[in-house]
Amino acid sequence: MNRKLNIVIADYNLGNTYSVSNAIKHLGYNVRISLEESNLKNADVIILPGVGAFEEAIKNIKSRNLDKILGELVLVKSKPILGICVGMQLLANSSEENGLHEGLGWIEGHVKQIIPLNNDKVPHVGWNNIKITKESKLYTNLGQDNHFYFDHKYHFVTEEKFISAQCEFGNQLITSSVQYRNIFGVQFHPEKSQRAGLKLFRGFLENVELI
Amino acid sequence: MLKKRIIATLVIKNGIVVQSIGFKKYLPVGKPDIAVEFLNDWGIDEIAIIDIDATKKGLKPDYKLIEKVSKKCFVPLSVGGGIQTLDDVRALTQSGADKVIINNLCFKSPDKITEFALAFGNQCIIASVDLKREQNEIKIFDYTLNKTIDYNVIDYLKNLEHYGAGEILLNFVDRDGLYKGFDIDVINQLTNQVSIPIIVQGGAKNVNSFIDLFEKTSIEAAAAANFFHFSEHSVTFTKSILSNKLSSIRTETNFGYSDFKTDSNLRILKKDDDVLEKMLYVKIEPEII
Numbered sequence A: 001m002n003r004k005l006n007i008v009i010a011d012y013n014l015g016n017t018y019s020v021s022n023a024i025k026h027l028g029y030n031v032r033i034s035l036e037e038s039n040l041k042n043a044d045v046i047i048l049p050g051v052g053a054f055e056e057a058i059k060n061i062k063s064r065n066l067d068k069i070l071g072e073l074v075l076v077k078s079k080p081i082l083g084i085c086v087g088m089q090l091l092a093n094s095s096e097e098n099g100l101h102e103g104l105g106w107i108e109g110h111v112k113q114i115i116p117l118n119n120d121k122v123p124h125v126g127w128n129n130i131k132i133t134k135e136s137k138l139y140t141n142l143g144q145d146n147h148f149y150f151d152h153k154y155h156f157v158t159e160e161k162f163i164s165a166q167c168e169f170g171n172q173l174i175t176s177s178v179q180y181r182n183i184f185g186v187q188f189h190p191e192k193s194q195r196a197g198l199k200l201f202r203g204f205l206e207n208v209e210l211i
Numbered sequence B: 001m002l003k004k005r006i007i008a009t010l011v012i013k014n015g016i017v018v019q020s021i022g023f024k025k026y027l028p029v030g031k032p033d034i035a036v037e038f039l040n041d042w043g044i045d046e047i048a049i050i051d052i053d054a055t056k057k058g059l060k061p062d063y064k065l066i067e068k069v070s071k072k073c074f075v076p077l078s079v080g081g082g083i084q085t086l087d088d089v090r091a092l093t094q095s096g097a098d099k100v101i102i103n104n105l106c107f108k109s110p111d112k113i114t115e116f117a118l119a120f121g122n123q124c125i126i127a128s129v130d131l132k133r134e135q136n137e138i139k140i141f142d143y144t145l146n147k148t149i150d151y152n153v154i155d156y157l158k159n160l161e162h163y164g165a166g167e168i169l170l171n172f173v174d175r176d177g178l179y180k181g182f183d184i185d186v187i188n189q190l191t192n193q194v195s196i197p198i199i200v201q202g203g204a205k206n207v208n209s210f211i212d213l214f215e216k217t218s219i220e221a222a223a224a225a226n227f228f229h230f231s232e233h234s235v236t237f238t239k240s241i242l243s244n245k246l247s248s249i250r251t252e253t254n255f256g257y258s259d260f261k262t263d264s265n266l267r268i269l270k271k272d273d274d275v276l277e278k279m280l281y282v283k284i285e286p287e288i289i
Helices: A017-026 A037-042 A054-063 A066-076 A194-210 B032-041 B063-070 B086-094 B104-108 B111-120 B153-163 B184-193 B207-216 B226-230 B234-245 B273-278
Strands: A007-010 A031-034 A045-048 A081-084 A110-113 A124-132 A146-152 A154-157 A163-169 A172-180 A183-186 B005-013 B016-021 B025-030 B046-051 B077-080 B099-102 B125-134 B137-142 B147-149 B167-172 B198-201 B221-224
Touching: A007 A017, A007 A037, A017 A031, A017 A194, A017 B063, A031 A037, A037 A066, A045 A066, A054 A066, A054 B111, A066 A081, A124 A172, A146 A172, A146 A194, A154 A172, B005 B032, B005 B198, B005 B234, B016 B032, B016 B226, B025 B032, B032 B046, B032 B063, B046 B063, B063 B077, B063 B086, B077 B125, B086 B099, B086 B111, B099 B104, B099 B111, B104 B111, B104 B125, B104 B137, B104 B153, B111 B125, B111 B153, B125 B153, B137 B153, B153 B167, B153 B184, B167 B184, B184 B198, B184 B207, B207 B221, B207 B234, B221 B226, B226 B234
Parallel strands: A007 A031, A007 A045, A045 A081, A081 A183, B005 B046, B005 B221, B046 B077, B077 B099, B099 B125, B125 B167, B167 B198, B198 B221
Antiparallel strands: A110 A154, A124 A146, A124 A163, A163 A172, A172 A183, B005 B016, B016 B025, B125 B137, B137 B147
């Protein structure tokens, strides 16, 4: 295991940065919560956490110039990045949460409200088992049937080729994780998904250098 | 498939976990960080920490306490008590809370629900409602004034959703700490009045209370406090027995209870001496993640 890995959680004043940092520290890694350009430049892996509404999130990202800084690092320098929850949704072209808002546009897709079928209650909140649909660095340490904690009212609608896992919510399928090259996103909260979540971080961080 | 959630509530008074009886009497249980660590290891689905003093005394949430407990908490953590402003919500999410629980603020200034939801998303806000029976009518109870208030319960719940709450936590005050089982009738009257998930709390006695609740209602989540503190193996036993009955329960531990005996209250009994004598202990190495 490479404990020297330089992991930076991008701080845009809206994430549950502390929970994410706790989970990663628990695995023995060094992790820094920061929005300094120099720290982000030196990172081996960047994590974009999220507990928040899309509009506020993208506003905070842009006001801190993080869209430009991260864009250069992720799109030009191919630094691996993992977006969590609204952090994953930010990767899309747009979101319709509280009005239409432009996202980072790094993975083709649109964030739309979950329209419940039958009597399903929205937000989609709780533990759901995911179906891994594509091999991904995220799932190297996990078997097929794993439960993760979800809590969201909007979901990432995108092409199949970007989806690496889905879950069933009533009669519909919800995008649970996405990937395009070095850009990863999970809709659920691995930092709050007990052992499965910790295994996901371990697998991802161990293999991420090989990207 | 989305699973039913089993939530443990820690009621906090003066920085320690207490047992609450009818919102009147309180008995000390122990340190919050120890309780959280154990509940996490036992595979609880979610933990709610509610400070019952903060709002009454006009105190801010105890951020240091949340930071401390969240270090060992790898399941979702909801925090309530003393939340008044957007900055309180921000500070809590930065201290390790995933969701916030607001109660009194919902009737004083429901606009706050909208304000919090616009920044943190609806999914981050749990509106908590205390319910109490009065002359066989179910009413909303204001714990800060210690009396019921004259709102129509259904209208009130619909309003919470309208203002932007992501979940509603219903506390049944009459059943608090009395082990009478969940109030199935009232729960059924209220569940489908809103389109957001509802968590119910108050009355859990043993695993049968949960089976009853999930079989007779469509409720998404059940919370309990005292039951999880005072019954042996409560979390693992409850989830193991529940998962035999229902497919919608998450079990992550390897505990099985098929060869355990229980008493009439479904508490686990010690195994017979001759069984214990013949038992073989196998060392299982903990899985390293």
